[in-house]
Amino acid sequence: MFVAACPLVLASASPRRQELLRVLGLDFVCIPAEIDESAWPGEDAAGFATRMAREKAGAVARAQPAAACVIGADTVVAIDGRVLGKPQNHAEALAFLSLLNGRTHTVITGYNVRVGQRGLNLSGHVCSRVQFGNFPEEVLAAYAATPEPMDKAGAYAMQGAGCFLVRAVDGSSSNVIGLPVGELVQLLLQQQIIAPVGGSLCR
Numbered sequence: 492m493f494v495a496a497c498p499l500v501l502a503s504a505s506p507r508r509q510e511l512l513r514v515l516g517l518d519f520v521c522i523p524a525e526i527d528e529s530a531w532p533g534e535d536a537a538g539f540a541t542r543m544a545r546e547k548a549g550a551v552a553r554a555q556p557a558a559a560c561v562i563g564a565d566t567v568v569a570i571d572g573r574v575l576g577k578p579q580n581h582a583e584a585l586a587f588l589s590l591l592n593g594r595t596h597t598v599i600t601g602y603n604v605r606v607g608q609r610g611l612n613l614s615g616h617v618c619s620r621v622q623f624g625n626f627p628e629e630v631l632a633a634y635a636a637t638p639e640p641m642d643k644a645g646a647y648a649m650q651g652a653g654c655f656l657v658r659a660v661d662g663s664s665s666n667v668i669g670l671p672v673g674e675l676v677q678l679l680l681q682q683q684i685i686a687p688v689g690g691s692l693c694r
């Protein structure tokens with residue numbers, strides 16, 4: 492579907508992000524970033540997710556050729572002024588799910604795209620609103636006890652068994668899963684980092 496003008500590097504270990512990029516037909520390599528993922532005091536969810544995306548891309552870009560385009564992203568769940576990342580254990584997964592149960596929360600994915608050679612360093616974030624159904628504690632506990640919530644922001648996977656929790660999504664669903672594909676593709680096209688197969692690309 493798309494072809495890249497330069498080597499693409501996804502600064503991520505997330506299989507969801509890899510899959511979302513792969514379905515576009517793009518060739519890329521994945522290099523997970525090792526960074527400190529703790530929030531600064533007073534940092535809001537969008538600021539945190541965008542900073543994390545920048546730090547992931549920045550950490551990986553340092554070891555890449557300047558011509559490469561490095562993409563970083565970070566997804567968090569926000570509710571009641573709290574920022575929920577990945578749960579530490581099954582008990583915390585249940586606590587997160589109980590907080591989200593029967594309510595609407597915001598999923599925010601921050602992203603960062605950089606190409607050292609061009610001095611390009613662009614960041615942004617996308618918000619989606621997710622409405623949960625209302626479930627008895629025993630249902631939430633059964634889901635929290637499975638492996639699925641453990642590596643997901645907010646302790647659920649909309650693309651997995653956790654889809655039963657979601658009554659409605661307002662906004663990008665790929666953004667909920669880890670990468671705002673619409674915004675990202677638009678940015679990469681505008682910057683001539685990718686083009687449609689058969690289209691023109693300044694290499």
Ligand SMILES: Cc1cn([C@H]2C[C@H](O)[C@@H](COP(=O)(O)OP(=O)(O)OP(=O)(O)O)O2)c(=O)[nH]c1=O
Nearest residue numbers: 503504505507565566643644647648649668669
């Ligand atoms: C809400 C939600 C999150 N997620 C995932 C997307 C992200 O992979 C994860 C949030 O953790 P992140 O810290 O954003 O990403 P990661 O640790 O998986 O990967 P990396 O830092 O190497 O890029 O939650 C889903 O897969 N489905 C969902 O419905």
